[in-house]
Amino acid sequence: xxxxxxxxxxxxxxxxxNATMNCSYKTSINNLQWYRQNSGRGLVHLILIRSxxxxxxxxxxxxxxxxxxKSSSLLITxxxxxxxxxxxxxxDAGSGGSNYKLTxxxxxxxxxxx
Amino acid sequence: KxxxxxxxxxxxxxxxxxxxxxxxxxxxxxxxxxxxxxxxxGLQFLFEYFSETxxxxxxxxxxxxxxxxxxxxxxxxxxxxxxxxxxxxxxxxSPQGFMGYGYTFGSGTRLTVV
Numbered sequence: 001x002x003x004x005x006x007x008x009x010x011x012x013x014x015x016x017x018n019a020t021m022n023c024s025y026k027t028s029i030n031n032l033q034w035y036r037q038n039s040g041r042g043l044v045h046l047i048l049i050r051s052x053x054x055x056x057x058x059x060x061x062x063x064x065x066x067x068x069x070k071s072s073s074l075l076i077t078x079x080x081x082x083x084x085x086x087x088x089x090x091x092d093a094g095s096g097g098s099n100y101k102l103t104x105x106x107x108x109x110x111x112x113x114x
Numbered sequence: 115k116x117x118x119x120x121x122x123x124x125x126x127x128x129x130x131x132x133x134x135x136x137x138x139x140x141x142x143x144x145x146x147x148x149x150x151x152x153x154x155x156g157l158q159f160l161f162e163y164f165s166e167t168x169x170x171x172x173x174x175x176x177x178x179x180x181x182x183x184x185x186x187x188x189x190x191x192x193x194x195x196x197x198x199x200x201x202x203x204x205x206x207x208s209p210q211g212f213m214g215y216g217y218t219f220g221s222g223t224r225l226t227v228v
Binding site: 033035040041042043044045047048088090099100101102103104105106107 | 118145147149156157158159164169170172202204206215216217218219220221222224
């Protein structure tokens with residue numbers, strides 16, 4: 001079953017613009033992670049935010065987490081053509097700790113046009 | 115440092131056959147997880163191993179099995195293959211496999227069942 005649901009399903013922007021993707025989830029989490037996948041290849045870990053954190057930055061990435069709304073957003077600033085990929089949020093949820101698995105959303109396909 | 119290595123990269127099997135996929139985690143990582151990715155179901159958790167012990171298993175039939183060796187390398191096996199088993203199988207490793215760590219994914223094994 002899907003825990004996270006990304007919105008939008010697809011996003012097309014011009015190089016230099018910002019891209020924002022949202023993720024909603026259903027149960028309490030230990031942490032939420034964002035991954036990137038280029039065209040059917042492996043996933044690349046981008047950033048992890050713990051349940052007691054509200055915002056985190058990494059380079060051009062900014063992630064927010066609102067546990068009261070069970071939602072997260074990923075902002076990519078000054079997008080480049082190389083950012084074209086699918087982006088997935090994944091939650092690590094377990095009562096009293098991790099259950100050692102990630103539950104992924106269906107992803108947002110980001111296309112950055114040169 | 116070497117990443118997560120999955121072999122083979124591509125595989126074509128016939129319905130009813132069995133298949134074994136291999137994953138070598140990053141050196142020092144003791145947790146290995148497996149995920150199945152299909153266009154219809156997205157990314158779904160198969161199982162996770164830590165120090166040769168399965169700590170969690172996803173909702174897959176018993177035809178899907180796995181194991182981990184003392185050097186942390188892992189294999190997954192699918193018996194009596196069905197057409198619906200065609201998917202990208204991804205392996206991920208992490209130091210401990212619990213909160214605070216992201217996962218490093220391999221490039222995957224693309225299995226086609228004909």
